[in-house]
Amino acid sequence: MRKITTYILALFSVLVIFSSCKKEYETTEDLDNDNIRAYKASHSNLTFTDVDGYSYAITNAGTGAEVKNSDSVYYSYAFKSVNGTVYNQTSDLMIPGSFLGYTDQFAIGNSAYVFKPVREVLARLKRGGAATLLLPSRMAFGKNGLSSFGIGSNETIVVELGLYTYEKKHQVDAYEISTFITRNNLTFTTDAATGIRYNVSSAGTGTDAIGDFSTLVVNYTGRYLDGTVFDSGTGVTFRLDQLIKGWQMILPGKITAGGKIRIVIPSHLAYGARPLDFDIEVTKVTNE
Template identity: 35%
Template sequence: MLKRLSSYAFVLMGLILFNSCKKEYESIQSIDEKKLADYFAKNNIAAVKDPKGTGFYYQIVTPGTGELFMNTDSVLYTVTLKSLLNGTTYYTTPASGNLANRVGYTSLLQVAAADPTKSRGPISASLSSISTAIRALKPGGSAKVFLPSYLAFGNNGEASIGVPSNDILEITISTLPGKSQAALDDSRILAFLASKGITNAVKDATGLYYVVTQAGTGTEQIDFTSLLTINYTGRLLDGTVFDSNNAGTFVTNLLRPTAERAGIIPGWQVLTKFRKGTKVRLIIPSIQAYGNNVENNIIWENTPLDFDIEILEVAN
């Protein structure tokens, strides 16, 4: 009889704890809902509730033009995450690049860690609200998503970008008018060249631009397997230096990386056009650089790059 009572007591305690947790969870939902309602009323925002009833809201800021995005469409876009309550910005897509994906795969973001020594990676929440908002837009359109904390980072927050516990997010999504990353990169590079007064850049068939500042005098033909000793400095288009080696110690071939070996970005393969002694500036579109990936916690997705390169030695 004592054992049976102990079992009943254990079950009863479990039910009490479960209901207590359930009430706490429900209270977070109701608290967030009230904060959102107050915010909408105060700011005269006519937000639309997620049609699936998950709990987030969105507002179309500008509808865009053309046809509504479908899940299978490619989309170029930017995102800003900030606190609805205090306006703190936690993440914004840098102006030097943009995000790009199929609409159905836009739920994950890659963000810079608060600690720059840590690598960037997908944040630990599935922000399906982003793809929902994009599907309500046409190219060039923008929207805001109002995401309650329990659908964002919850009680744990997200330390990598500084989001505290139970913070409601305002997410601004802006889609770009075009769907071609190559065309967007080209327009960015042309604007960069114009801003620098560079009028003698040559466009390669791959889409990159180069300016020879010193012609080489070497006789060795360069191919992908040649060993090149080079000096180089790599910059973003805003002038930020992300890598350099000007000590005459960097040696590389022009092969692409594989699982077994390191390699260079595709844009560097244009060096086969030149000879020992050449000094050349390369302005490389993102599709010939790191594409939709991130590198060194500095180079963001779809970012064109600017290199100064000097070919010191060539060995075949």
């Protein structure tokens, strides 16, 4: 009799534990579903489709070519709360590009995430298209949220997605550079041979012309188009032929010692990843 009682108590404990786990999961799912239903109700102008636990609405199907996982795409995203708070988003001055098959991979808050629904929704768009994705917490940041970005526990995430029409990097460079110049009300001359934009604020007074193998002493600041400084130096000595192509192709004939120039370089004449913005002052030129 005692053994039977012990067995029944043990079985009861297992059932209680199982029921608690099941209830906890259902509570999370119910919370996700409630949040998604509320968002849909307050955005009745959008037509959502439910797929494998998430929902999406195509707001612009696009007019360009259809894309598949092996295609290169340039895209945008904005991760938001259901109330519109922006947690993380791309910039049209630094547009991400990848094969479509890798657009579900993100580095957020020094951690790597894979959001499969992002790739699946982008795959439903043509180039130039846009969509809204409702990502339930169990497919996003879960119970822990992401405090460094202000994302709380069990938050449903709204992801605004878009595909640019561009298929080639040089097209994206041209768009980013033009946007940068217009947005900042800058005045540049375009070098026809290279596409480099430049503005000479002082031609300099040195008598030694800058040539391909000149040694230069320079003060410089290098920035991405969003204003982030990635490199700078004061009184640094370089030989011109050892620098990036953008410097080599634009400095000769534009300035000499004492000269100052600002240049915006397309990515293929810089480090290959994105256009760069440099302020350069040449303080000394030596030709041997």
